[in-house]
Structures are given as C-alpha cells and as structure tokens.
Amino acid sequence: MLHDEGSLVPLAGCTDVYVGLNFGTLPAKRFIDLWPLDDLRAIRITDGALSIGALATYTELIRSPLVRKRLPILAAAAREIGGVQIQNRGTLGGNVANGSPAGDSLPVLAVVEATLVLSSAKESRRVPFNSFFTGYRKSVLRPDEIIVAVEVPRVDGRQWFRKVGTRAAQAISKVVMAAIRSDSPRVAIGSVAPTVVRLPKTEASLSSRASISEARRTLEAEIQPIDDLRSTAEYRRRVSANLLERFWNDTAR
C-alpha cells in the first residue's frame, strides 16, 4: 500500500502522531495502521544480536528478560518515557521514526551501534543507526519503507544511562545521555543537537586517559545545544558535562 498509494503516514502507538493531529500541526489525512502486525513485536536473539521488533512497546522492553539482561540501559530509558499509559502504547520503532532529538531511546541505540532493518514491498535493507538521521527529524527512510526491527550487537563494557527532565515522569528530556565504559568508551547524547549525537572527541579524550576535567572541557566544546522552551544552552552544556563526570565515577571499578 505504501508503494502503490504513497504519502500514507504509518501508525503504531500513535503517542506522537495524535499530538500533531489534535493540535493541527500534522497535515496528513491518510494513514496506514501497523499496530495489528504482531510479527513486528518479537524480541529475540538472532545470529548473536538482540533483535527487537519495531512495534515492541516500552512496557514490553521493560518486561523483556532478554532486554534486561543484554541491554539494561534500554529498559532504563523505556522506564523514563511518559507514564504507564504512554509506555503501554509507544513503540521503539516509533521513537526512531518520530526522530525527535529528545527521543529517550535514541542515545542508547547510538551508543550500542544498533542496526535498523528497513523494509519496503520490494526489499529489505540494513542501515547503521548512526547514519540513519540526516538532520532535524530527517532520515534516510524512504516514503515506501517502514522500520521493522532494531538489531543490537553484543555490548562489552558497563552500560550507563541518565535522563534529566523537569520531573521524573511525563517530561521531555533537557539532556539525555547513554554511555559505555570499556577500553574504548562511548558516549551518546540527546537534546543538545538537531539529532542524537555520538561524541567522538569526548570519547577519544576518555580513552586517552586524560583527566575527567579535560574530558568535560572537550565535551563542552563538542556539543552545540540551543536555548528553547525547555532549557537554555548554558544549562544543557553544564549538565552534559556533569553527566559525563557522573558516568565516569559511577562506572569506575
């Protein structure tokens, strides 16, 4: 249908789509409902990778023994999204497709170097999560494609996640960070750029065994936060550096 009819908006949990519809900011009139496609809800291990169906809800991620064991920071991120009502409906694929720079699962997918499985009626292709977004709410997803799964390779090292918002539940992130402590540390951060970003310079600083204060300065120069209605650039820069230091202290042996 996406191929033949074009310009249909795919629907999953609708937790973002309906906000746009109810407030008139989403002009679309034609939709295709993916919600009944139970095949896209499976969470399993495939060829050593954790494969998560795009329609898996946050509640399903929180409850999944596989996610809790292999990728506890994804369960942690899911717990901080909305309240129970949103967690029961919102999906991992929807968080990616919506493409908000504040999407709470996105720094996790960036830091674990996930792969997205995209399908059209004609073909399937695999795109590294870190080359999926091309700009603010823009991605390489074609109009006739949907996201069908997220594949996460085995993660070595200690996983860390932290969201900072106005309130523990129901708040959009001011800053959200996921990180992995290993010989080559990885750091990803949301809400400080038009898309979620990895911080290669900060990562290099950490792996060079520079002092944490030097890594903080590197991070402060590497991110480009803005002032908006949720927070200021200065606050976000300060909090991001604080989170980096917290990550480093929390994951020290």
Added chain:
Amino acid sequence: MRFTLNGKKRQVQAPPMKRLLDVLREECGLTGTKEGCGEGECGACTVLVDGMPVNSCLIPFAQVRGSLVTTIEGLKGRHPLQDAFIAEGGAQCGICTPGMILAAAALPRRATLNEIRLGLAGNICRCTGYTAIYRAVQKAASARSARRGRQTS
C-alpha cells in the same frame, strides 16, 4: 466495528481515526471518561484496553477492533477503589478521578507505595497533592485482600 465495552459486545459505527475518547463520549454516551490535555500528558482520559491503562485521546478507534475496553462506568460505582477514594478524600474537582481509578485498578494487588507512585505517574491531579489518592489506593488494596480472606476462610 466490533469490540467489547465494559463486558458487553458492541458494534459501533465511527470514523477509524476518531479518537477512542470521542467515540466513548459521543457514540457510546459514556461521559465518565474526561478530556484533560488532549496530548497524552495528564492521564484524565485513561481507560483500560485489554486490561492495560492507555490514554484514550491518543488511540484511533480502529486500534480497538476486537479489544476489551473498560471505562469508569464498567466499575459500576461498586469497586473498592471507588469507596476508598470517597472515604479518603481522594477526589476533589473530579476531572482526574476516573483516569486515576482505572490506572490504579491495573496495579499489582500488593503494590508498594513506590509502585503506586510509578503506576500513577501518568495521571496528573491539580487538587489533592496526591497524598490522599495514594492513601485511597492502599486502603482499597487492603480492603480487597481482607474481602478475599473472608471468602477463602
């Protein structure tokens, strides 16, 4: 479209993208479900779909095909949570109350205070400050387990 509403099989004609909230209030005449914010922030419009709390303002009617939907009317005013909210002053203006009670109804039977707080984190109340609500939920849980105790003895 067919679905089960408060235990009864129903067939209702409505546009597929009409919000479940509006179908319940307009087509089904069940006005116990309230609209607060209309953007999934406040939880006032919470109903249960297949036993799970959801915001009915964010659900297209098409997505409840074949599902079990429970609104506040489905509790028939006789649920222990309803008694406890009255006894403990868990309701003031009343707009959040139906959603609050349905979210509470989905909590595990022996929920701790922290689990109650998390389970109700998506339901915003501007009157009570939540303390009376948490007390009501705890009271209802102990009333229910006491009643079950009597039934089994």
